[in-house]
Amino acid sequence: MEYKLRKAEPRDVPDILRLVKELAKYEEMEHQVTLTEKELLEDGFGDTPFYHCIITEIQGQNSSEDPKVVGFAMYYFTYDPWVGKQLYLEEFYVMDEYRGLGIGSGILRHLSNLAMKTRCTGMMFVVAENNEPSVQFYKRRGAEDLSQEEGWRLFRFDKDSLVKMAAPSEE
Amino acid sequence: MDFSIRAANLDDCKDIARMIMELAEYEKVSDHVKVTQKDLEQDGFSKNPFFHGIIAEVPEQHKTKEGHTKIGYALYFYSYSSWSGRAIYMEDLYVMPEFRGKGVGKALMSKVAQLGLAAGCHQLNFTVLNWNKPSMDFYLSQGCFDVTATMDYHCMRCEGEALKHLAQL
Numbered sequence: 001m002e003y004k005l006r007k008a009e010p011r012d013v014p015d016i017l018r019l020v021k022e023l024a025k026y027e028e029m030e031h032q033v034t035l036t037e038k039e040l041l042e043d044g045f046g047d048t049p050f051y052h053c054i055i056t057e058i059q060g061q062n063s064s065e066d067p068k069v070v071g072f073a074m075y076y077f078t079y080d081p082w083v084g085k086q087l088y089l090e091e092f093y094v095m096d097e098y099r100g101l102g103i104g105s106g107i108l109r110h111l112s113n114l115a116m117k118t119r120c121t122g123m124m125f126v127v128a129e130n131n132e133p134s135v136q137f138y139k140r141r142g143a144e145d146l147s148q149e150e151g152w153r154l155f156r157f158d159k160d161s162l163v164k165m166a167a168p169s170e171e
Numbered sequence: 172m173d174f175s176i177r178a179a180n181l182d183d184c185k186d187i188a189r190m191i192m193e194l195a196e197y198e199k200v201s202d203h204v205k206v207t208q209k210d211l212e213q214d215g216f217s218k219n220p221f222f223h224g225i226i227a228e229v230p231e232q233h234k235t236k237e238g239h240t241k242i243g244y245a246l247y248f249y250s251y252s253s254w255s256g257r258a259i260y261m262e263d264l265y266v267m268p269e270f271r272g273k274g275v276g277k278a279l280m281s282k283v284a285q286l287g288l289a290a291g292c293h294q295l296n297f298t299v300l301n302w303n304k305p306s307m308d309f310y311l312s313q314g315c316f317d318v319t320a321t322m323d324y325h326c327m328r329c330e331g332e333a334l335k336h337l338a339q340l
Contacts, residue, residue, distance in 0.1 A: 020253045020254070023253075024254060029254070032254045032255075033253075033254045033255075034254065034255050034256075035252075035253065035254060035255060035256050039256045039257075040256075043251065043256060043257060050249055050250070050251045050256075050257055051251040074251070074253050076249075076250055076251055077221055078221070078248055078250065078260065078262070079214065079215075079221040079222040079246070079248055079262060080206075080262070081187075081191045081204075081206055081211075081222075081246055081262060081263055082191070082195060082200075082203050082204045082205060082206055083203070083205050083206065083330075084205070084206050084210060084214065085214065085221055086328075088250065090250070090251055090252070090253055091253040108337055109337060109338060109339070112329070112334055112335075112337035112338035113338045115334060115338075116334065116335070116338055121205075121330055121331075121334075122328045122329060122330035122331075122334060123328070123329045123330070123334060123337075124326065124327065124328045124329075125327050126324040126325060126326055126327065127324070127325060127327055128322065128323045128324055128325075129323040129324075129325050130323055135325075138327055138329070141329065141333065141336075141337050142329055142332070142333025142334075142336060142337065143327045143328065143329040143333065144327065144328055144329075144330075144333075145325050145326075145327055146325070146326040146327060146328055147319055147324075147325035147326050148325060150300070151300045151301035151302060152298040152299070152300060152301075152319075152326050153298060153299055153300070153301050153307075153317055153318075153319040153320070154296065154297075154298050154317075154318040154319045154324050154326060155296070155297055155298065155299055155307075155310055155315050155316070155317055155318060155319075156294055156295070156296050156315055156316060156318045157284070157294060157295040157296075157313070157314060157315040158293070158294050158316075159293050159294065160314075161313070161314035161315055162284050162287060162288060162292070162293075162294065162295055163284075163288065164314055165280060165281050165284040165295075165313055165314065166281055166284035166285040166287075166288050167281075
């Protein structure tokens with residue numbers, strides 16, 4: 001099966017959102033996706049992109065058929081003041097029926113190459129501890145669980161708490 | 172106590188590097204710090220910065236024994252949630268021990284929140300060590316929640332040999 005890995009373009013936004021929702025469904029969090037195609041377009045393909053995206057497409061049976069987007073990765077660059085630039089893998093997904101064909105490994109290989117080319121010292125991401133298949137997939141490839149080994153916990157302020165914190169103090 | 176909060180500039184990198192080291196010492200991992208003042212200057216203040224900084228400063232009359240007036244900082248960058256869009260990530264938040272308990276940490280975090288909201292962000296994320304109870308209590312009192320506890324998310328990293336190997340598979 002022929003598949004092609006390439007940089008996402010504005011026309012890919014509907015497929016990106018489709019795959020984001022599919023992954024959220026796999027994690028049983030579909031209702032949490034509030035992102036729209038308009039935001040994805042503005043945030044990924046405007047003057048200052050907040051994210052970058054690569055997609056994998058498969059050529060259809062006949063040459064007249066449009067290629068089908070079956071996998072993607074969304075990433076951006078972050079900074080660790082101790083060791084410098086990092087590549088942060090925000091989202092990484094291959095459609096169920098196209099797994100086991102090396103598409104996921106191909107995406108990771110491309111991103112690791114990119115990380116090294118851009119002088120990143122590491123590639124970071126989060127994974128749900130109970131997602132056994134994914135945890136094993138990453139650990140087999142040498143990823144370390146920083147939450148387990150060093151005790152890091154991810155904290156978050158959502159929109160309402162953010163607004164409260166941004167308000168000027170009463171003092 | 173009088174203090175001011177402002178955006179960091181190139182000249183602040185010396186003090187930021189000093190305070191990064193102090194924070195690493197507090198977290199008991201100072202040997203992990205490889206980033207230098209020069210790296211900070213290049214990575215934070217060139218055409219495409221990888222991070223932004225905020226500095227907390229006190230007037231001359233409150234300077235430390237060693238003569239420092241820059242007594243706290245926060246480092247942040249913009250990130251993205253595939254579920255909710257634009258987000259801001261607070262990488263470091265630090266106030267020198269003798270200046271704690273006076274609202275400096277709160278003011279730094281408030282500034283990061285303001286900048287995030289102004290840029291259209293829907294969440295502010297950061298990590299904290301599980302043994303750092305004073306910090307965890309502070310953050311929880313400000314209204315955040317522990318994503319690792321509630322959603323079971325673990326922070327993972329692939330670096331060094333593992334990253335090289337992954338690039339060759």
